[in-house]
Amino acid sequence: MISVKLDNVGLAYRLYEKLTLTAPDRRLGGLGGKIGRSGGKQVVQALEDVSFELKAGDRLGLVGPNGAGKTTLLKVLYGIYQPSAGTVAIEGKVDALFNINIGFRPEATGRRNIVLRGLISGWTEAEIQEKMPEIIAFSELGDFIDVPFKTYSQGMAARLAFSAATALDPEILLMDEWIGAGDATFQEKAKRRMDELAEKAGIIVLASHNESLLESVCTKRMTLKNGRVESLTTKPAKRVGARAKS
Amino acid sequence: MRLHRVWIALAHEDIGDQHRRTTLGPLWLLVNYLLFIGTFIFVFKTKDTDSAGYTAYASIGLVVWFYLMEMISLSVPLFSREGSFIQGTRLPLFVYVMRLTVQCIIRAAYSVAGCIVILLLSGLGISMEWLLSIPGLLLIVLATPAIVTVFAFLGAFFPDAQFIVGNIMRVGTFLTPVFWAYHGQGGIQNYAYHWNPFTYFLEVVRAPIASGEFPMHPFIVTAYISLAFWAIALLLLGRYRKRVVFLI
Ligand SMILES: Nc1ncnc2c1ncn2[C@@H]1O[C@H](COP(=O)(O)OP(=O)(O)O)[C@@H](O)[C@H]1O
Ligand SMILES: [Mg+2]
DSSP states (O other): OOEEEEEEEEEEEETTOSOOSSOOOOOOOOSSSEEEEETTEEEEEEEEEEEEEEETTOEEEEEOSTTSSHHHHHHHHHTSSOOSEEEEEEESOEEEESOTTTTOOTTSBHHHHHHHHHHHTTOOHHHHHHHHHHHHHHHTOGGGGGSBGGGSOHHHHHHHHHHHHHHTOOSEEEEOTTGGGSOHHHHHHHHHHHHHHHHTTOEEEEEOSOHHHHHHHOSEEEEEETTEEEEEEEOOHHHHHHHHHO | OOHHHHHHHHHHHHHHHHHHHSSSTTHHHHHHHHHHHHIIIIITOOTTTOSHHHHHHHHHHHHHHHHHHHHHHHHTTHHHHTHHHHHHOOOOHHHHHHHHHHHHHHHHHHHHHHHHHHHHHHTOOOOGGGGGHHHHHHHHHHHHHHHHHHHHHHHHHOTTHHHHHHHHHHHHHHHSTTSSOOSSOOHHHHHHHHTOHHHHHHHHHHHHHHTSSOOHHHHHHHHHHHHHHHHHHHHHHHHHGGGGGGTO
């Protein structure tokens, strides 16, 4: 059963943990998380007491100002960051898209990059070759697929990244606020693919400032502020139905 | 997990990138090695050094030294260089360590090829004793992932290490018996020979070819150093693996 459950999750970034010969610079701006102290060390409390539960078919939109903790929360869900408090329980195969360029090598072609990205995500050679035509078709990159990745525009890179990440039907898909990079037609396609994914009873967690995207993709909405959950709402069911017609 | 595929593919790309950007590609590594060794053999020629024995001594010493120097200097900034991968994927840190290991071995192959050509041209004469270098080479290769891990953690937790290690390695080229031989001199050379861990890494490969005997003592010392690095590397990976992502 695919599910995500967080209980009182907290994450503190410790500042100046590195050892250095020079005196550390202690100036800090006021945006975002709370800067506090713990055991004589300065910490940024990026997440505090975050609890929620997602079931198969849920599509959660994460909103909140810059520095609210959206990216940090996605990275905790993906398992890159170990939370400093609370528990995370995840059932299902997770794939994530944080940054378009992650896992892509500028000198290699789009095709070779799909292979690398697949290997990094733990796919087998056979799975990659099987999905290759579909990934290329979905990305609509055409002949550019055999051109080095460094010649791609941000939008083209986004197409490739999204196509590759969603090709193997991840059960849980995490996306950070980058999807706006593709053009309108691609965003439409991406939305449709996310709908399909959710219909197959997957879970999507999407951080975005794009209201219309959140509106059309998500069934739940969580507002983060200073690392705390400010509100968690479930959209009325008719909204979800309306999506199918568009 | 099929992780070995990941690091082999990535190392393959690293080498391929060098090919794509330059005409000679990794052959530059060979050119670099030949230039360096040629300078020593032909320019700094003295009565002592004008022999097949010295040519073999210096050319093998330089292969191993280049390998160690490159491996250590590339290890220190390893985690910050791989920062976008470490912060964006769940690949274990060991993948990056192995990627660098494979890359270093492939690069070393070019200077090893150059070294073999020099040995053949030097008129030393091939002998079966050369095979006694193989255990030493294997030992160094086996120690590589551990050494890379230790220096990569050092670089992550202590960013100044990059400059300190860089300086030590530059000075090490002269303090290590790469080009000079130890014949029981006293003073600095005595310490630079006996108290220098690099000496033993060089000797395990060099002694069988340069003097035709198996270097038991250097082999044992190198084995102990390698075991110590493995113990520290496993400890670091076990205890601090999850902290690295917060440091880069
Ligand atoms: N690597 C880091 N080290 C220290 N603080 C960080 C780090 N990454 C993020 N933060 C802090 O954590 C808070 C939340 O950041 P983030 O999750 O990136 O916010 P969002 O994605 O919502 O804009 C911010 O205050 C930010 O300054
Ligand atoms: Mg963010």
